[in-house]
Amino acid sequence: MTTLVPLGAFIALSAALFFIGMAGVLVRRNAVVILMCVELMLNAANLALVAFSRRLGLIDERGSVFVVFVFVIAAAEVAVGLAIVLALYRNRPTVDVDEVREMKG
Amino acid sequence: MTDLVAILPETIVTAAAVVVLAVAAIWGDARVRAWLPWLTLLGLIAALASPIAYPASGLFFGGFAVVDQFTAFFRLTFIVLAAFTAVIAPPYLRREGVPEAEFYATVLFSTVGAMTIALATDLITLFVGIELMSIPVYVLAGLQRRDRYANEAALKYFLLGAFSSAILVYGFAWLFGIAGSTDLVHVSAAVAKAGLGSPEVVVALALVTAGLGFKAAVVPFHQWTPDAYDGAPTPSTAFMSVAPKAAAFAAILRVMATALGPVQLDWALVFAVLAVVTMTGGNVVALVQTNVKRMLAYSSIAHTGYILAGVAALAAGTSAGAAVLFYLFAYGIMNLGAFASLTLLDLEGTRGATLDELNGLWSRHSSGALAFTIFLVNLTGIPPTIGFLGKFLMIQPVLDAGFGWVAVAIALNAALAAFYYLRVVVHMFMYDPEAGAPRIEGARILSVSLVVVAVITILLGVLPDPVYAFALRGAEPVVIR
Amino acid sequence: MILERQILDHALTLLIVIPLVGLVPLLFFMRDERAAKQVAIVTTFVELVVSLVVLGQFRIGEAGFQMTDSVMWLPSLGIRYEVGVDGISVLLVVLTTLLTFISVLYSSGGAIKTRVGEFMAAFLLLEVGMVGVFVALDLFLFYVFFELMLVPMYLIIGIWGGTRRIYATLKFVLFTLAGSLIMLVAIVAVYLASGDAGSRTLSFADLVNDTSRFPPDFQFWAFFAFALAFAIKLPMVPFHTWLPDAHVEAPTAGSIILAGILLKAGGYGLIRFALPLFPLGAQAWLPLILLLSVVAIIYGAAVSTVQKDLKKLVAYSSVAHMGFVTLGIFVLNVQGGVGAILQMLNHGVVTGALFLFVGIQYERTHRRLIADLGGLANKWPLYTTFFGIFVLASLGLPGLNGFVGEFLVLVGAFKFDGQPVSGLVWGPLAAIGVILAAVYLLWMFQRVMYGPVREAYKDLPDLSPVEVASALPLLVLTIALGVFPQPFIRIIEPSLERMLAFASAAAVAVK
Amino acid sequence: MLPAEASRVADAIDLVWLIAILPLAAAVVNGVLGRRWLGKWTGGVATVALGISAALGVAVLFETIGLGHEAKRIVTLYEWIGVGDFHVPVAALVDPLSATMVTVVTVVSFLIHVYSNGYMAHDRGVHRFFTWLPLFVFFMLVLVLADNYVLMFVGWEGVGLCSYLLIGFWFERPEPYVAAKKAFVMNRIGDWGFTIGMILTFFTFGSVRFGEVFPKVAEVHGVDPTMLTVIALAFFLGATGKSAQLPLYSWLPDAMEGPTPVSALIHAATMVTAGVYLVARSTALFAAAGPALLVVAIVGAATAVFAATIAIVQFDIKRVMAYSTVSQLGYMFLALGVGAPIAAIFHLATHAFFKALLFLGSGSVIHATEEQDMRRMGGLRRKLPITYWTMLLAGGALAAIPPLAGFWSKDEIVGAAFTNGYPILSGIGVLTGLLTAFYVTRALYMTFHGEPRDHHLYEHAHESPAVMTIPLLLLAAGSVLAGVVLGFPPEGGFVHRFLEPAVAVEGAAQHAEPELVAILGLAATSVAAGLIGIVLGLAMYGRRRPDPAAVSRAAGPVYTLLRNKYYVDELYDHRFVELMRAAFGAAWAFDIHIIDGIVNRLGWVAGLVGGGIRRAQTGVVGNYALSIAAGLVLLIAVYGGYAMGVLRR
C-alpha cells in the first residue's frame, strides 16, 4: 500500500518526543517525573522502531520485536525505579533530586 | 538442544540464583545463610566448568547467540569476578544487615546479563543483556536500604542509567533504521555502504557512543560513578566497579568493532581524546579525595580511560583487543580486591574509610593491609604485577596505532596516580593507629581470600602468558577488517 | 660434580632466587626479631658468597656476556628471561651483594629497633631487584627489576625514616616512577620497532646487533626517554632534588643502599642500554648531557659546601660524583668509560661507607647538624681514622680509590673532541670539582671531628665490633681499588670497549 | 726493567723501593699498634726505619755516582693504571736528580725524627705524630722517585695530606686545623694545574713517563709551542701551590701552627721544595716553553723579595723562618727560571740543611721557653749555647756569608741570572740577599743577645736534651760544608758534574760560559749586600741607633703594610672566602626554591585543578544528566564535523 506520510515524518516525530523527554530529564527535579520522561524517551524509540520495521520493507518484524523487548525493559525499569524511590522516601521524605545531594565533590 | 548446551553456563548461573533465593526463602536461619556464598560459588564454578564438559562454539539460536573465544574470555572474567565478590561479601553483609540471599542472587543475575552481552550478535540481545546487567546493579547499590547514602547512590545510578539506556536504545533504533536489521554484521555492512557521509550514521554513532560511554563511565558521562560507588554498600561497589565496566567494554567492542567498524577511522580519534580526558580527569580528581572509597571510584574512571585507549587503537589489530581484554581481567581483580579490602574496616555507613581511618592498618590487620597494598601496587602498575602487564600490553597497540601522545598520557597519568595510591600505603604502614584503635579481628575467610587473590595477581604478573594468550584468541572476533 | 656444574651454570638465576627463598622463613619469623635477623644475615651472606663465586668463574678478558641463562618467558610476546654478566655488570653485582650484606649486618646490630622482621623482608626483596637490574639482558626483564627496587625502598624510607620521611619517600617514588614510566613507553616503542609482529624481541643481544632498524628521529626520542629515566635515578641535575630529602630521611642502611646501588642502576642503564641501542640519539643529546654533567660536578660541590646537615652534604656530594659518571660515559672513549665504571664502584663503596659512619655517629649523638657536632676525634680515634680515610677517598686522594675513577674520567674528558665544545673546555671545568670536593669535605671533617671535645659527647663509646666488621671490607676495598686498580680495569675494559664499539659503529654506519 | 738489565746482579738501586716502603711500614705499624700498645716507642720504630732508608738512600746516591754519566735506571714494580693507550706504571726513576733528592730527604728526615723523639716526648698524641711523619716521608720519596707524572702526583698529594694532618696535629685548638685546611685547599688549587698539566702532557706526547716525554720535546716539530707553554704554566701553577710561591704562598706561614719538627721537615726542608723538584725535573719541558720560563723567573724573584720584606717585621720567630723559607724558595724558582736548574737543586740541598737547622733551633728555643714571641726572649745564648752556635752558623749560611753553604748556592743563582741575561732579576736577588741578612741578624739578636726581656721565662729556659742537640750539630756540619763540598769550584763543582746529565736539555740553548771577572764581581756584591744587612741589623738592634721603633714610626704606612703582610690574608681568608660562601649559598637557594620549588608546585597545581573539577561534581542528578546531554551534543557536533569535512582527522 502506498502512503502519503513519509517515514521521515515519523522519525522526526520520534526525535521530537525523544528530546522533549530528554529536556524533561534535564529540567525536572521530581524523581518520579524524571522517570516518566525516561519512559517518553523509550516510547520515542519504540515509535522509530515500529516505523522502520513497517516502512523499510523488511521480511520480518524485527523492529516490532525489539519494541516488545523495550516494553519488557521499560516495565522492569519502572518497577525497580519506583522501588528505589520508595526506599529513599522512607529514609527522608523527599523525591526531589536536588535535595538528595549528600554525596558530592 | 545444542542451543541449550551452548548457553549452559548462563543457565547454570541463573539456576544458581534461583536456588540461592529458594534456599534462603525456605530455611531462613543464620546457619543456612552462612552457606549461601558457598552455594553461589559452587554454581559459578559449575558454570565455569560446564563449557569444558560440554564444549560448544559457533552460532546458536538462529544466529542470535555466538560462542567464540571472545565469549569464553568474558565468561571467565565475569564468573571470576562474581565468585570473588561472593567470597568477600559475607562479613560486611552480616555486619550491616544487608539481605544476603538477594545480594548473591542479584549479583548472579547481573552476571548472567554481562555474559549475555558477550554472547550477543544482535542489537536486541545486546540491549536486553545490557539491561539485565544494569538493573540488578541498581538494586545492589540500594540494597542496604536503611542507609541514606545507599538510597542516594541507587537513585542517582538508576535515574541516570535509565536515561542513558534510553539514549542507547534510541541509537540502536537508528542503527536499525539505517540497516533494516538488528544483526551486527548486517548493520556493519549497511554502515559501510552509507559511510559517515550520511548524517543518520552520525546521529546513531553519537547516540551509541554516549549510551555505551555512560555504562563504562567515560568522561563526560561519568559523574554518576563517584556517588554511586561511594554510597553503595562496599561489596556491591566492589562488584559494580568491575563487572558492569567489563560488560560495557564487551558491548563497546562488539558494537564498535563489528557494527561500526567501517567508520572506525572516525570514532578512533574521538575515543583517543575521550580516553586521555577520562584518565586525566579521573586521576586529577582522585588526587584531592580524602575518602579512600571515593578515591578508588575516581581511580576506576581513570582506568576506564586506559582501557578506552585500547579501544581507540583497535586498528592495531589483535594486540589492541587483547590488551583491552587483558586489562579488563586485571583491572577487575585488582580493583575488586581494593574495594573488598575496605570491608575489613567496621565503619559507620557505607561510605568507606577516610585516609586517617586507615592509619596503622598494618598493625591492626597485617594480612589485610598487605593484600590492600598489593592491590594498590597493581593499580599503580608497578611490576611484577598483573596491573603492570595490563599497562605494558596496553601501551603497545596504542603506539602501534600511532597514538604516541596517548601512550605518553598513559605513562604520565600512571605516575600521577601513583601519588594517591601510595598515599594510602603511607597511611596504612607509616602512621600509627589512633590511640585505642583495636586490632581488627575475625573475617578470616575474607582476609585469607584477599591475600590469596593478591598473591595470584603477582603470580599472574610473573607468568601472564596463559591469560594473555587467551586474550589474544579472544580478541580475534573483534578485529576490524 | 655435575650438580656443581649445574649450579655454576645458573649461578645468576640463583642470585635472584636466594633472597626470595630467604623471604619464606622470614615471613614466619616476622614477629621474632632475633630469628629474622639471623635469617636475613645468613641469606645475604650466602648471596655474597655466590656472587663471589660468580666473580671467580668470570673469564677475564672476554668482552661478551658470560654465564647467560635464557628461557622463553612470554612466548606470545617473544619476551625472554635472559640473564648474564659481562665485565661491567659483574663487579656491580658483587658490590650489591656486599653492600646489602653490610647493611643487613649493621642494621641487625641494633640500628633498627621497630618492625625488624619487616625491615629485613624489605631488604631481601630489594636485593632481588638490585641484582636483577644488573644481570637482566632483556629490556622487559630489566624494567621489571628496575621497578621492583622501588617499593621496598619506598617502605624502608617511609617506615624507618626520619621525621619528614613521608614527603621524602613519596618524592623519591614519584620522581623515579615518572621517569621510568616514560621509559616504559620507549621500551614498548623499541619492541614494536624491533621487527614485524611475531618476530619482535626485547632481548638486548638481538636489539644491539642491528640498531639501524631504529631511524634517527626514533632514536632521538627513545634515547631521551631512557636517559630521562636514568638521569632521574642517577640523579643528574636538575632532577636531583629527591636525593637530598631521601638520603636525609632514610635510615642508615637505606642511605647506604640508595647511594651505593640504586644510583648505580641509573649509570648502568645509560651505559648498557641507552648508549648502545640508540647511538644516534646519544650523539644528538651528547652536548646537553656533557653540559649537565659538568654543571652537576661544580654545582653539586658548591651546594654541598654550604650544607648544614651532614647527610645532606654527603647526598649533594653524590650528585657531584655522579656528574663524573655521566661525563665519563658520554665522552665516548675507553678512558672515560672505564673511569665512569670505576667511579660508580668507588662511589658505591665510599659513599656507602660515609653514610654508614654518619649513621653510626647519629645513633650515638642523635645530631646530624654539623654545628651541633665537634671534637669527636678525641673520644673516637678508631671512628676518626675510618671516617677520615673514607672522606679522603671521597675527595679523590691519589692512592685511594676515588682518585683512579675521577682521574680516568678527566683523561677521557680531555680526550673528547666532539662538537660543539671540545674536551679542552670540559676537562678543566670538571677538574675544578676536585678542588671544591676538598673544600667541603675537609671543612665538614674538621667541624665534626676537630675542636675541643663537647661535654655531651664525652663518654660516648667508640666503634663497636659489629660496626668495625661492617666497615672493614669497605676500607679494604677503598685501599685495594686505589693501589691495585688494574685487575678491576682488566675486567671492565673489554666489555666497555664492546659497548662503545656498538655506539660508534652504528654512528659511523649512518654517517 | 729492560731485559739487558735483567741479568745484572741485584744492587742497592734495585732495592730503591725499599727506601720508600720502610717509612710506610713504620707508619702502618705505628698506626695500627701505636695507640694501644707501642705508645711512645712509636718514635723508636719510626726512627729506626728512617735510619735504614737513609742509609739505603746514601748507598743509592753513591751507586748512582758510580754509574757515572749515563746514570739512569728505572725500577718497575707493577702497572698501576692501564686503560687503552694510557699507561701508568708504578716505577722508580733513579738518576742523579732523584738520587740527590732521596738522599736529602732521607737524611734530613732521619735527623728530624731523632730530634722529634725528644721534642714530642711529652705529647699525648705522640703515636699519631710518629704515624704521620714517616707516612709523609714515604709520600715524599714516592714524589721524588716516581718515573712519571701521575705517580709523582700520588706523592704530591700524599705529602699534602700529611702536611694537612701534621699542621692540624693539635686539633683541639681552632688555629691549627684552620691553617691545615687552608694549606690543603691552596695546594688543591695548585693541583688543579698539576692535573691539567699531566693530562695535557699525555695528549701531547702520548705518555706521562719522563723517559718518554722529554725526548719528544726535543723534536719541536709536531708539538705545538703554545701547548707546551700551557703545559709548563699548568705545572708551574701546581709548583706555586706546593712551594708557596705567589700567589699561593699564604698557607705556609700559617702552617707554623704545627709542631716545630714538622715545620722543619715539611715546610722548610722537603715538601715545599717539591715544586722546585717538579720544575727541575721538567727542565726539558720548560726549556722548550720560553714564556713559561720567564714567568717562573719573575714569580720566583718577586716572591723572594716580597717574602723577605714581610720577614723583616715579624716577631714570631717561626714566622720569620717561614717567610724566609718562602723567600728562599723564590730564589730557587728564580734559578729555574733563568735556566740554572742545577743551581736551584744546589740551593735546595743547602737550604734543606740550614733552614732545617734554623727551625730545629728555634724549636729548641721554643722547647726551652714555651714561647715563640721574640719580644719576650733575649740573652738566651748563655742558657742555650749549642742551640745558639748552631743557629748562628745556619744564620750565616742563610745570609750567604762565605764559605758557609748558603753562599755558594745563592751566589750561583744570582750569577746565573746575571750571565743568562736577566740583570734586573739578578739585582733583585742581591737586594733580597741584603734583606735576608738583615732579618736573620735581627731574629738571632732579639733571641739570643741583649738583656733578657722576660726574666721568668729566662730563668726556666734550659738547653735541650742530647737527642735534640745532636741533630742540630749534624745539620750544622751540613750547613757549613755542603756548599764547599758540593759546589766548589763554582759552575764546575761536583754537583754540576753530577747533575748535568739529569737536567741536560738536548738542543736547548746553552748559556755562554761566564768569565771569571763577572763571577767574582757578583760574588763580591752579594757578599757586600749580606754584610750591609748584618751591620744594619746589629746597629738597629744592638746599638739601638737608629732605634727600630723610630724607624718603624718613620716608615709609618709602609711599616703597617708589612706588619699586616700586605693584607693578603685578609684578602684571601675573608673577602674571597666570603664571596665564595655567598655564591654557594645562592646556589643552594636556587636549588631549594627554584628547582625543588618547581617540583613541589607541580603537585600543588594538580591539586588545584582537581579541586576545580571536583566542584563540578555537585551531587545533583540534574547536573549530571546535563553533562551527559552536553556530551551527546558535543559528539554529534564532532562526528558531524567529520562528516562535513569541517574537522580533519
Added chain:
Amino acid sequence: MLDVIEPILFGVLALAIVGAAAGVVLADRVTTSALLMAFTFLNMAGMFVLLGAETIAAFQVLIYVGAITVLILYGVMFTPQAPRAYGLFFQKQTPAGALIAALAGLPVMVIAFAFRDTANIPPRGGDLVPLASSIFTDFAFPFEVASVLLLAAMVGAIVLVKREERGSGSAGPNDTTSPEHSRAKPVIGRARE
C-alpha cells in the same frame, strides 16, 4: 479518500503526542504529568495503528497505559510531597537544559527526514502472526534473557521495598532511620539547601 485521512490522523496524533509530552515536562503537579503521560502513550498506540502494527498498539495500551501508568501513579501516591511550586522557573538549570535539548533535537529532527521509505513495500496484513511466530522461534534467546530480566527486576523491587520483619536482628548498626520515621508524614515547607 483514505489518502486524505492518513495524513490528517498523523497530524492530529503528532500534535497530541508532542503537546501531551510537553505537558508532562511542563506540568506543575506530578499527577498531571502522570495523566498526560498516559495520554501520550494512548496517542502513541494510535500512531502504531496508523503504522499498521495493531499488535504493538495493543501491547502499548496494555503495558504502558495499563501497567506502567498505574505503577507510576502508585509511586506518586506513596511519595506525597509538600505542596510546593514545582514551576520550572525555580529550576536553575532550565535554560541550559532547554538549550542543550534544542541544540541536539532540532538537527536530529531535520536529519530524521533523511530516512526514506523503500520504494515498494510488499502488501502485508497485521503484524500479529509474524510477531508471535518470530518471538517464540527466532528470538527465543533474547526472550529467555528477558524473562530472567523480569525475574531479577521483581526480586530487586521486592527486596528494596519490603520492610525488615521485626527482630530479625539483621538491622545494621547504621540504622539511620527509625520505623516511625519511615512512616512519617512529609514535613511541610522544609527549607531547601
